[in-house]
Amino acid sequence: MSESGLLVDIRHWFQCYAFDVIGLITYAKRLGFLDQGDDIGGVIGALEEHLGYATLVGIFPSLHQYLFSIKNYLAGSQGSGRAYVLKFTNERIREAQVIPKPVATDESSVAMEDFLTKFLAKHAANADLFTNYHVLAGCTSNMVAGSDTTAISLSAVLYYLLKNPQCLLRLREEVDGLAVQSDPSKFPTFKESQQMPYLQAVIKEALRLHPATGLPLERVVPEGGATISGRFFPEGTIVGINTWVAHRNTHVFGEDAERFCPERWLIDDNDKLSIMNRYYLPFGLGSRTCIGRHVSMLEMSKLIPRLVRDWDFQLDSSLHAKEWRTLNYWFVKPMDFKLGIKRRQLVKDVNSKE
Structure with missing residues (x-):
């Protein structure tokens, strides 16, 4: 793609x-999205729909009972939205049951089992407690929740780095x-990424300014009402905190809360850091905390260093003077994040030529 000179839809x-x-x-199986660069089986489109x-219907739940059956009927035999993803997951489960996968091990001989293998083993041990439905629901939840959010977060990190060249530098x-100390041809490991404080600050700041979720995680005030932040809300009131609003609180993050500034997370003021961390909720908080946040952080921590190390990126000229365009359907997805890409000369290459 870099050799073609064409703009690349990097979020895709x-x-x-x-x-x-x-x-x-x-599933212990790469699905082939990167190999083909395409929407395998229409899963991405199904998730977007x-x-x-x-x-x-989350905002207007009374419509769900009327629209859901109509929507699936119009979608035909392929199903619609989540129904299609369920069908896709069922096919992967049948594959696993017909052709059992060998259990892989890493260099330290620690068994690495995929979720499906664990779920099927739990089902075999107690089919009444952990039913076929639980197997299907667990795998489907991974598929539904594990791609859009990470893609949006990765896009946000790269976008803010390109809009702030001094931070990229x-x-x-x-x-x-770090590459000078090790072999720059190798993939950065997660352990190495944890030795990069500025990388972690960049990721944290990008997710502060562009958290993947754009709507509140709502709760219902219980019987008797509740006083929240000095205001009384009667029972039955729907309340919630919008992450985008919380992350721009100038009383917490400073008067420059709208500015991308990874350095704000590298200060020595522990009290200030503690307050900011309390208001930092890109993955939710409490019982609403995203259970897959560690997987997402693993993906970002491993990929961003390699992209920064190996490639130069050029924003589309239309984005230089303005903000990117986004669409908020629960996830705040960038719609026009296209980049020019050029292979970067690595440190090792430079040293060898010297």
Whole structure:
């Protein structure tokens, strides 16, 4: 793609990456999104359609009982939205049952089982407690929740780095510094990424300014009402905190809360850091915390250093003077994040020529 000179829809490729990772984790099988660069089986399209529907009926739930059956009827035999993803997952389950997969091990001989293998083993041990439905629901949840959010977050990290070249330069110096100490041809490991404080600050700041979820996680005030932030809400009131609003609270993040500034997470003021961390909720908080957040952080921590190390990116000229365009159907998805890409000369290559 770099040799073609064409602009690349990088968010699409990030979602292909995230899908292949979640496929490997869930089914021990890469689904082939990166290999083909395409929407395998229409799953990405099905998820987008499902999210659009789920967002609207989530806000107007009374419509769901009327629209759902009509929507699936119009979709035909292939199913619609989540129904299609369920069908896709069922096919992967049947494959696993017909052709059992060998259990792989890593260098330390620690068994690495995919989710499906674990679920099927749990089902075999107690089919009444862990039913076929639980197997299907667990795998489907991985597929539904594991791609869009990571693709959006990866896009946000790269977008803000390109809009703030001084931050990209500092991160690249950190990544190159680690590459000099090791073999720059190898993939950065998760352990190495944890030795890059500026990388972690960049990821954290990008998710502060562009959290993947754009609607509140709503709750219902219980019997007797509740006083929240000094205001009384009667029972039955629907309340929630919008992450985008919370992350731009100038009393917490400073007067420059709208500015991309990874350095705000590298200060020595522990009290200030503690307050910011309390208001930081890109993965939710409490019982609403995303259970897949560690997988997403793993994917970002491994990929971003390699992209920064190996490639130069050029924003489409239309994005230089303005913000990117996004669409909020529960997930706030960038719609026009296209980049020019050029292979970067690695530190090792430079040293060899010297």
